[in-house]
Amino acid sequence: MTTSAPIPGQAAIRLQQVTRHYQMGETLVRAADNVTLSIGAGEFVALLGSSGSGKSTLLNLMAGLDRPTSGAIFAHDRNLAEMSSEELAKHRSHTIGIVFQAFNLLPRMTLEENVELPLRLAEVERSERTSRVREAVDRVRLSARLTHRPSELSGGEQQRAALARALVNKPTILLADEPTGNLDSATGDEIMLLLREINETLGMTIVMVTHEQPRAERFAHRLILMGDGKLVSDGSVS
Amino acid sequence: MKGRDLAELAARNLREAALRNSLTTVGIAVGVASLVAMLSLGVGLQNLASDRLSRTGLFDAIFVTAKPNTPSLRRMENPSPAPLAPVRTLDDDGRHQLEALPNVVAVYPEIRFPTEIHYAGNPYATVVSGVAPSDRNDGAFDQMKGSFFSGPSADEAIVQVELARQLATPPESVIGNQVILRYAERQALPAESGGGKSDGYSIVPREEKLRIVGIIETDPAGGFGAFGRARLFIPLKVAETLRTAQTNDLRDLLRDTPSKRTYDSLTVRLTGASKVKDAEDSIKQMGFAAYSLLDATRSLGLVFAVFDLFLGIFGSLALVVASLGIINTLVMAILERRREIGILKALGAADGDVRRLFFVEAGAMGLLGGIFGVLIGWLIGRAINFGTNIYLARRDLPAISVTAVPWWMVAAAIGFSIAVSLVAGMYPASRAAKLDPVQALRYE
Numbered sequence: 001m002t003t004s005a006p007i008p009g010q011a012a013i014r015l016q017q018v019t020r021h022y023q024m025g026e027t028l029v030r031a032a033d034n035v036t037l038s039i040g041a042g043e044f045v046a047l048l049g050s051s052g053s054g055k056s057t058l059l060n061l062m063a064g065l066d067r068p069t070s071g072a073i074f075a076h077d078r079n080l081a082e083m084s085s086e087e088l089a090k091h092r093s094h095t096i097g098i099v100f101q102a103f104n105l106l107p108r109m110t111l112e113e114n115v116e117l118p119l120r121l122a123e124v125e126r127s128e129r130t131s132r133v134r135e136a137v138d139r140v141r142l143s144a145r146l147t148h149r150p151s152e153l154s155g156g157e158q159q160r161a162a163l164a165r166a167l168v169n170k171p172t173i174l175l176a177d178e179p180t181g182n183l184d185s186a187t188g189d190e191i192m193l194l195l196r197e198i199n200e201t202l203g204m205t206i207v208m209v210t211h212e213q214p215r216a217e218r219f220a221h222r223l224i225l226m227g228d229g230k231l232v233s234d235g236s237v238s
Numbered sequence: 239m240k241g242r243d244l245a246e247l248a249a250r251n252l253r254e255a256a257l258r259n260s261l262t263t264v265g266i267a268v269g270v271a272s273l274v275a276m277l278s279l280g281v282g283l284q285n286l287a288s289d290r291l292s293r294t295g296l297f298d299a300i301f302v303t304a305k306p307n308t309p310s311l312r313r314m315e316n317p318s319p320a321p322l323a324p325v326r327t328l329d330d331d332g333r334h335q336l337e338a339l340p341n342v343v344a345v346y347p348e349i350r351f352p353t354e355i356h357y358a359g360n361p362y363a364t365v366v367s368g369v370a371p372s373d374r375n376d377g378a379f380d381q382m383k384g385s386f387f388s389g390p391s392a393d394e395a396i397v398q399v400e401l402a403r404q405l406a407t408p409p410e411s412v413i414g415n416q417v418i419l420r421y422a423e424r425q426a427l428p429a430e431s432g433g434g435k436s437d438g439y440s441i442v443p444r445e446e447k448l449r450i451v452g453i454i455e456t457d458p459a460g461g462f463g464a465f466g467r468a469r470l471f472i473p474l475k476v477a478e479t480l481r482t483a484q485t486n487d488l489r490d491l492l493r494d495t496p497s498k499r500t501y502d503s504l505t506v507r508l509t510g511a512s513k514v515k516d517a518e519d520s521i522k523q524m525g526f527a528a529y530s531l532l533d534a535t536r537s538l539g540l541v542f543a544v545f546d547l548f549l550g551i552f553g554s555l556a557l558v559v560a561s562l563g564i565i566n567t568l569v570m571a572i573l574e575r576r577r578e579i580g581i582l583k584a585l586g587a588a589d590g591d592v593r594r595l596f597f598v599e600a601g602a603m604g605l606l607g608g609i610f611g612v613l614i615g616w617l618i619g620r621a622i623n624f625g626t627n628i629y630l631a632r633r634d635l636p637a638i639s640v641t642a643v644p645w646w647m648v649a650a651a652i653g654f655s656i657a658v659s660l661v662a663g664m665y666p667a668s669r670a671a672k673l674d675p676v677q678a679l680r681y682e
Contacts, residue, residue: 093586
């Protein structure tokens with residue numbers, strides 16, 4: 001599998017004074033507050049923080065699922081804040097791959113159909129789809145479970161299926177929101193190993209939200225700590 | 239998303255809530271069935287009325303007479319009126335010209351005369367009328383006892399049932415028997431002055447033996463001139479060869495060529511009512527007066543158009559109610575599939591993709607509901623026909639068809655069903671498209 005090659009040294013994602021405020025009743029929630037950071041192409045970054053620290057908000061902003069209240073977000077030098085909703089959909093389809101804590105596979109579809117779904121949305125030719133699905137499923141080592149529905153898969157297998165779905169459109173950036181949050185320790189490690197493999201072999205930029213610092217230190221290159229919507233610390237793993 | 243993928247996803251979604259979507263589709267089908275049943279009744283009644291009226295021969299015929307050239311009141315008020323054009327005589331030349339017009343099936347005179355007939359040695363006074371071969375399609379001959387004339391020149395007669403009752407009991411026993419027709423024949427006198435001009439004609443009593451072949455209940459209308467009550471009908475060609483004295487004979491006597499035949503009126507029978515206008519214009523240009531029931535046909539069409547419109551409106555009400563079912567079903571689907579919509583958006587679905595997905599689902603329910611609705615509506619129409627004909631059969635009346643489902647109605651009903659479903663799907667589709675993916679993904 002190949003991805004559109006990231007240029008080493010160039011920023012895959014750049015946030016400039018990004019804020020995201022919500023109004024909850026009479027309270028203004030500052031989910032992201034004046035955050036500026038840059039994530040280089042090919043980096044494996046872990047966003048750490050306690051619950052409500054703003055790390056998932058930041059991930060949603062990077063994915064183009066949400067828009068900032070102010071500031072700019074660049075993905076490969078294209079400002080997401082200036083994109084139309086159609087352009088954001090294309091950004092999610094072609095540039096971004098997402099995995100969630102709850103896997104979010106469609107329960108009535110087989111593994112193969114779930115992995116094929118992003119290809120349908122990206123209008124990839126049918127003739128090309130089967131090989132792309134097989135390639136993605138092979139990478140996560142689930143070839144034997146193609147016809148199984150999510151309910152027939154274990155938690156780890158479901159997350160691997162979600163990973164295959166995120167990879168099938170060959171994105172340059174993979175965003176993972178607590179990918180091991182619903183898994184036991186051993187299975188969580190398997191997923192982390194897969195993520196590291198993807199990062200190393202495909203050179204894919206990975207931004208992972210987690211609250212498990214030890215695991216993040218074991219697998220990620222860089223740790224960014226969030227607190228109350230602000231960047232608390234940002235440093236490489238030694 | 240490409241059309242085929244959209245259709246596959248929509249079909250999958252519809253299958254996943256099969257019971258609810260089926261019930262909604264049945265709701266649409268009932269609405270369409272009500273619309274189709276109402277319209278099929280309107281169209282069926284219109285067809286029935288048109289068919290019955292066209293078979294009277296009044297709507298595909300033009301009544302032609304010589305143009306009157308008596309000055310009108312307005313003309314007399316004009317101090318310097320233009321001279322009146324000479325009257326064109328309606329003679330055999332004119333008849334041939336009329337026969338040569340396009341779409342003309344037949345041109346024939348109205349021959350109708352009072353006379354005396356003899357049956358089983360007894361005399362009966364009656365009125366005789368000539369029947370053109372094209373009158374065979376007249377509704378009066380549909381339920382006749384016996385048969386129509388075996389040929390255009392057959393020495394045969396058909397009697398009206400009232401006359402048959404006078405002639406014999408039971409009236410059907412007259413069929414196959416002979417009737418003697420006594421009539422006054424017009425014979426031109428040879429010229430005495432030697433100038434070749436006839437000096438007039440004489441009236442000579444004649445007899446014609448005819449075999450009764452059929453009995454009819456009502457008079458065939460035959461054309462505009464045929465409203466008088468005739469009781470004995472003979473082939474028109476036979477009636478023409480009898481040369482019976484007619485009302486225009488006195489006028490013919492005063493002409494330069496009294497031996498040349500003229501007509502009071504001629505009926506021009508056309509291939510259909512739609513050809514009447516052009517033919518009527520052509521006949522007027524020839525210098526004859528022409529009358530038709532074209533305007534009456536148009537009025538009839540207008541009446542049925544309004545009738546169909548109201549039936550359609552009442553029929554559509556059920557479809558409007560069914561459209562609320564579609565809105566309800568799709569809004570429920572949004573609530574149920576909230577998370578799924580969020581996932582689709584996270585994977586790259588645009589707002590338009592989500593909107594189109596819901597539209598296709600609404601359209602598919604409309605299409606299926608439309609197809610089943612047309613089928614149910616057609617069956618309701620058949621049931622109405624069946625019930626009507628049982629009722630008519632009990633009263634010894636002929637079977638008829640009071641409903642009709644033409645192809646245009648099938649297409650229009652399905653198209654309307656899809657259109658109503660798409661309109662009903664607009665709000666849910668728009669709501670689904672606007673769903674915030676972050677909120678949707680949080681939904682449990």
